[in-house]
Amino acid sequence: MATAERRAQPARVDATRNRERIIAAAREAFVEHGPSVPLDAIAHRAGVGNATLYRHFADRQELILVVASYSMARITEQAQAALDEEADAFEALRRFVHRAADERVGALCSLLFEGFDKNDPQVVDARLRLEAAVTRLMDNARESGELRPDVGLGDLMVAITQLTRPVAGTACAQVERFMHRHLQLFLDGLRAPARSELSGTAVTFEDLETTT
Known part of the structure; x- marks a missing residue:
């Protein structure tokens, strides 16, 4: 396997895990506080940065x-x-x-x-x-x-x-x-x-x- 491919695989795995963490954190936050909960609070709960959240979800409605x-x-x-x-x-x-x-x-x-x-x-x-x-x-x-x-x-x-x-x-x-x-x-x-x-x-x- 080429070096670039080997590097891409862990990156994709990390991206998938981050997305799953964001979705889980958002689901919990929506239950607790409603859909208007700040997105940075969701990112913090998921253990990711705001930039990571916005890489996966363009805005609140998409999330x-x-x-x-x-x-x-x-x-x-x-x-x-x-x-x-x-x-x-x-x-x-x-x-x-x-x-x-x-x-x-x-x-x-x-x-x-x-x-x-x-x-x-x-x-x-x-x-x-x-x-x-x-x-x-x-x-x-x-x-x-x-x-x-x-x-x-x-x-x-x-x-x-x-x-x-x-x-x-x-x-x-x-x-x-x-x-x-x-x-x-x-x-x-x-x-x-x-x-x-x-x-x-x-x-x-x-x-x-x-x-x-």
Whole structure:
């Protein structure tokens, strides 16, 4: 292998690692502080300089777009794994909910950022894949008789998002202490037969988009 090629390979590896660190740091920062968090704070959290961040992402909107798409892809992987590996339909749904929480699904709130292009092909593709996988999880649980019939995909995603965001006035790390406990309480409320009647109608992914 030529010397130039050998030198290029570590450089590409470092660039990939830096990009991954920036995306992870941005996802955490968006969950904690919202999409307006200073970019230099994201760079500091990622352990890179501002110049490195801007080499990978031209501006805030590009970073938000990538983080949103990346987060949806990671969560979709968790949904698919639950579908493939769990024999019990409600257990698959339960597993997905807890794994999605670990993936900090609250980062998807970046989709609500004013001026964010939700129609970008990259975002649309990631959203459709996520919707299809989670819909299958819920349909399976509903057909097994374990999931109450009056909840929709939007209901599930709203609950996961809200229960994985920090409580106002607390440090972000505090949410880890009770997040899964509260998610389990929520999951118990999803089981059939329903013990109460819900107001309104089941929420869809489309409903979430039209409220932004």
